[in-house]
Amino acid sequence: MKKCVFCGGHVEKAIVTFTYKDDDKxxxxxxxxxxxxxxxxxxxxxxxxxxxxLKFAKNKFKPVKTIKVPVFDFAVHQ
Ligand SMILES: [Zn+2]
Structure with missing residues (x-):
């Protein structure tokens, strides 16, 4: 059985959404x-x-869709 390298917890196969940020991209x-x-x-x-x-990150593929993402600034509401 595979264990988490960070906490030793139980690791399970799953389908996830991968998010990537590089500066403003x-x-x-x-x-x-x-x-x-x-x-x-x-x-x-x-x-x-x-x-x-990594191929996605290097723009090797065409996106299936583009979404608008709202951006908030936590400091504005302090
Ligand atoms: Zn873990």
Whole structure:
């Protein structure tokens, strides 16, 4: 049985949404096969999946859709 490298919790296979941020560039990849820690929620990707995700980050694929994301500033409401 696989264990979480961070907390030692039980790791389960799951389909997750991968989010990536690089400066002001964001991207979301849906339906990514991953392994998720049941205890701390850490998502882990196999080397093959990581390679694929890097291709998305380098704009190798066309997005299926583009969404508008509202941006808030916590400091504004202090
Ligand atoms: Zn964990």
């Amino acid at each position: 964001y991207l979301i990849v849906e339906h990514v096969p991953a392994e998720v820690c049941a205890k701390c929620g850490e998502k882990m990707y196999s080397p093959d999946i990581t390679d694929e995700l």
